[in-house]
Amino acid sequence: MEKLVLAYSGGLDTSYCAHSLSHQQGFEVHAVTVNTGGFDPAELEEIETKALALGAHSYKAVDAVQTFYEKVVRYLIYGNVLRNNTYPLSVSAERIVQAIEIANYAKSLGAKYIAHGSTGAGNDQVRFDMIFQILAPEIEIITPIRDQQLSREAEISYLQEHGISYSWEKAKYSINKGLWGTSVGGVETLGSKLALPEEAYPSQLKVKEPVQIRLGFRNGELHSLDGEQADPVSIILKLEEIASAYAIGRDIHVGDTIIGIKGRVGFEAASALIIIKAHHLLEKHVLSKWQQFQKEQLANFYGMLLHEGQYLDEVMRNIEAFMESSQQYVSGEVYIKLLPYRFELQGISSENDLMNPSFGSYGEMNKGWSAAEAKGFIKLLSNSGKIAQEIHSDS
Incomplete structure (x- = not known):
């Protein structure tokens, strides 16, 4: 029996994988759940019981909440990252850390295979596969749901035929x-x-x-x-x-x-x-305004690459270094x-607040410069526009 590490959540897809990979394909299945904040101890205990009952040789729950914060969340905060100005990358960011932990666990066991329950129609298949291929290129990836194009009904039918009587009724949400x-x-x-x-x-x-x-x-x-x-x-x-x-x-x-x-x-x-x-x-x-401007550009890029599963590209470390500084x-x-x-x-x-009244109050009173200096500044500032207007006025 060859060792296979299965990313296991306890849901229908990964439960089908656990049973079919162990009972039908003869793998020594080592199920692993990476907790990035979504499970309490009672839920993890229930997931372990289910995994072992389905045929898993072993089960491991990896606590990666602190890792998730250190490796990803703090940079999302530094960058004020909201994808499309809306979404804080809640789930997509987690998948990266989960994939890294799974790859490392598979390597520590000397497993020849990694399996996950992604379908062929979502983002997670890309995130998982990319991390696995980069960190563990020697390990083969198996994805039964995607490879066999299985429907939910087919998975339930298979499990029922093999005496698995859990309720797989799809939740409304x-x-x-x-x-x-x-x-x-x-x-x-x-x-x-x-x-x-x-x-x-x-x-x-x-x-x-x-x-x-x-x-x-x-x-x-x-x-x-x-x-x-x-x-x-x-x-x-x-x-x-x-x-x-x-x-x-x-x-x-x-x-x-x-x-x-x-x-x-x-x-x-x-x-x-x-x-x-x-x-x-x-x-x-x-x-400063230029710090804010540059941060916004890089943080948007960082969030996009993270969402797309490109976390391991070296440019991400470069951006993280900038954001931390x-x-x-x-x-x-x-x-x-x-x-x-x-x-x-x-x-x-804040002691570092740059809104310092000793230099002036916006729209009220200037304290750090004279009226003449303000006029001269504005005159110089208008030079480029004035020149362009004169040169192009007849064209």
């Missing part, structure tokens, strides 16, 4: 939860017209009374929540708990998939959206008001 947000898919997101209904979102409105919170940053990283210092992952989780009770962070993302078709997915990411917007506001106060003065607190379904950024306090 597909939920994928992680540290950086939760995706929500349903019949509404298959088309372009309909919005997701209230009940589709896992977090419902529970609190209506507005509240003000403070997010503290130190060199661009989360440092405190309401003055209480903690590690960034703990702050993300605590903020999600507080803000999701206001049903904040809901939206539908429309974008271009890696395989060339348009895709539409709902999501809720209260913590991610608040953190990104708060961090961005702080940067507006403490960074830009955070030297991004320290301070941001004041945020939480309300039902929305939040307001109210202001910041």
Whole structure:
């Protein structure tokens, strides 16, 4: 029996893979779940029980929440990354870390094969395969659902024929939860017209009374929540708990998939959206306009490459180095008001605030220059336009 590592989530597709690869194809299946914030201990225990019952030789749960933050999330914060100005890359960012952990686990076991349950119609097949081929080119990739073009009904029929009696009734809405947000898919997101209904979102409105919170940053990283210092992952989780009770962070993302078709997915990411917007506001106060401009270009590029599965390209490390260096003065607190379904950024306090009244107050009074100097500056600034206007006025 040859060793095969299976990326196992406990869902229908990977359960079909676990049984068929072990019982029908004779592999020694080592199932692995990489937790990037979507599973609690009870869920992981249930997944392990199911994997072993389906024929897996072993099961391993890899805790990669901190790794996910260190390797990806903090750079998404540094870059204020929102794909198409909307989506905080909740699920696509997770897949990269999951694929890397799976590849490393397969190599540590000396496995000759890696399997995953992706279909041929989504982005995840590209992300997984690319990471595996780059990190473990000697390991063969097997994808039963994609290779056999299996329908959901065919998978269920196979499992039932082999005495697997789990309930595979398809949920009305597909939920994928992680540290950086939760995706929500349903019949509404298959088309372009309909919005997701209230009940589709896992977090419902529970609190209506507005509240003000403070997010503290130190060199661009989360440092405190309401003055209480903690590690960034703990702050993300605590903020999600507080803000999701206001049903904040809901939206539908429309974008271009890696395989060339348009895709539409709902999501809720209260913590991610608040953190990104708060961090961005702080940067507006403490960074120069050219730092902000260059960061925006590179961060957009970074988010696109991450979404497309190009995380291992060296340019990503170059961009990360730039973004990290830009955070030297991004320290301070941001004041945020939480309300039902929305939040307001109210202001910041920082020792590095460049909005310094000693030089002048915008639209009010100049203190660092005279009226004559202002006139001279404007005259020089208009020179290029004046010259072009005169030269081209008769053409």
